[in-house]
Amino acid sequence: METLGILVLVISFVIFLAIGxxxxxxxxxxxxxxxxxxVGALPxxxxxxxxxxxxxxxxxxxxIPFFILAGQLMNRGGIAIRLISFAKVLVGRLPGGLxxxxxxxxxxxxxxxxxxxxxxSAIGSIMGPEMEKSGYDKNFSAAxxxxxxxxxxxxxxxxxxxVYSLASxxxxxxxxxxxxxxxxxxxxxxxxIVGAVVAVRKNYPLCExxxxxxxxxxxxxxxxxxxxxxxxxxxxxxxxxxxxxxSAVAVLYCFILAMAYKEIKFSDLPGILLKSVGTTAIxxxxxxxxxxxxWVMSYQNIPQGVSSALLSVSSNxxxxxxxxxxxxxxxxxxxxxxxxxxxxTPIFLPVVTSQxxxxxxxxxxxxxxxxxxxxxxxxxxSVLFIGCSVANTKIxxxxxxxxPMFVVMILTLLLVTYVPELSLWxxxxxxx
Numbered sequence: 473m474e475t476l477g478i479l480v481l482v483i484s485f486v487i488f489l490a491i492g493x494x495x496x497x498x499x500x501x502x503x504x505x506x507x508x509x510x511v512g513a514l515p516x517x518x519x520x521x522x523x524x525x526x527x528x529x530x531x532x533x534x535x536i537p538f539f540i541l542a543g544q545l546m547n548r549g550g551i552a553i554r555l556i557s558f559a560k561v562l563v564g565r566l567p568g569g570l571x572x573x574x575x576x577x578x579x580x581x582x583x584x585x586x587x588x589x590x591x592x593s594a595i596g597s598i599m600g601p602e603m604e605k606s607g608y609d610k611n612f613s614a615a616x617x618x619x620x621x622x623x624x625x626x627x628x629x630x631x632x633x634x635v636y637s638l639a640s641x642x643x644x645x646x647x648x649x650x651x652x653x654x655x656x657x658x659x660x661x662x663x664x665i666v667g668a669v670v671a672v673r674k675n676y677p678l679c680e681x682x683x684x685x686x687x688x689x690x691x692x693x694x695x696x697x698x699x700x701x702x703x704x705x706x707x708x709x710x711x712x713x714x715x716x717x718x719s720a721v722a723v724l725y726c727f728i729l730a731m732a733y734k735e736i737k738f739s740d741l742p743g744i745l746l747k748s749v750g751t752t753a754i755x756x757x758x759x760x761x762x763x764x765x766x767w768v769m770s771y772q773n774i775p776q777g778v779s780s781a782l783l784s785v786s787s788n789x790x791x792x793x794x795x796x797x798x799x800x801x802x803x804x805x806x807x808x809x810x811x812x813x814x815x816x817t818p819i820f821l822p823v824v825t826s827q828x829x830x831x832x833x834x835x836x837x838x839x840x841x842x843x844x845x846x847x848x849x850x851x852x853x854s855v856l857f858i859g860c861s862v863a864n865t866k867i868x869x870x871x872x873x874x875x876p877m878f879v880v881m882i883l884t885l886l887l888v889t890y891v892p893e894l895s896l897w898x899x900x901x902x903x904x
């Protein structure tokens with residue numbers, strides 16, 4: 473029955489995706505068909521509905537709609553242009569200056585908004601035309617924007633880390649937030665190195681030079697935006713408020729900031745709220761169906777079967793982690809990040825914690841870094857599509873400049889995988 477359950481689950485899910493059924497419905501229907509094998513029609517429908525509702529019954533999940541709304545406010549609130557100017561002051565005079573600016577601006581905006589899609593859209597729409605005007609290849613500009621937009625998923629606050637906390641059964645959100653800093657920054661630096669090499673080879677120009685007075689002015693203008701990181705992360709780590717409460721504080725802060733910058737009017741709020749509600753509904757439907765599927769897999773003993781299969785291949789931690797990384801990279805190509813985290817965390821987390829002695833916080837960062845690569849790859853890479861749309865180019869033209877960036881992202885992933893202190897040092901420093 474266990475083998476039959478796995479076959480039904482995998483085959484039905486692939487068929488639903490192949491015929492164009494939205495992923496949330498594909499997940500829910502695959503779970504329902506698998507459960508039908510064990511309990512019959514009526515109990516299967518009732519049980520799955522209960523598990524979906526239970527999966528959404530979490531206080532921590534309230535942070536997701538708040539952070540989504542905060543991201544929408546930031547996207548419209550003039551924050552991106554101030555962060556880009558700040559990045560120009562810091563790294564614009566380095567080789568490949570505008571590529572460095574693109575990466576750093578994405579790191580900052582992604583960290584503040586917690587959304588790779590919002591970052592790729594906001595930064596790409598400003599940096600793309602500017603880089604093209606300065607002589608940069610349009611496809612290279614799009615590639616650097618697409619890949620660097622994903623760094624904000626590791627650097628907190630990050631919605632996907634909150635989802636992982638839920639899927640893992642209670643890993644500390646504060647510890648996950650702290651653990652993401654160094655891996656996210658390392659990924660950004662690796663992408664900057666690629667950008668510098670390409671820029672030197674093609675003799676791309678540096679940014680314009682800022683005077684000392686201009687630099688101070690840009691820094692002062694960027695401080696209010698940068699302070700959001702201090703308020704949110706500092707408040708969580710200092711125990712002033714929870715991650716969920718921090719998300720509400722982020723919304724209030726972003727609203728005040730956008731109004732102060734005079735980039736948003738009260739008449740804009742209904743549209744912003746409507747877009748945030750639509751995004752939230754999609755994310756939470758994915759969460760609900762994924763949680764239902766996770767319960768079905770547990771009921772069918774699928775995680776135990778996968779664990780046994782993995783350990784039968786090798787008991788060497790290096791080999792097992794390499795296999796898990798390969799599977800997650802493959803999954804990320806075909807599945808959105810939120811359902812992938814919710815589905816595969818219950819499968820792989822027991823293997824790495826009980827058999828390999830890995831810290832759940834460390835594994836959470838590995839999962840996010842793995843699945844971030846999938847956001848930049850066809851056929852379902854949402855950030856890839858957004859980045860190409862913003863740059864007004866085609867996916868097939870961006871693939872070639874993306875390849876060296878994929879290489880350094882995967883090398884950074886392997887470094888973080890096999891050097892746990894890169895993820896765990898900051899949480900340990902703060903007592904987590």
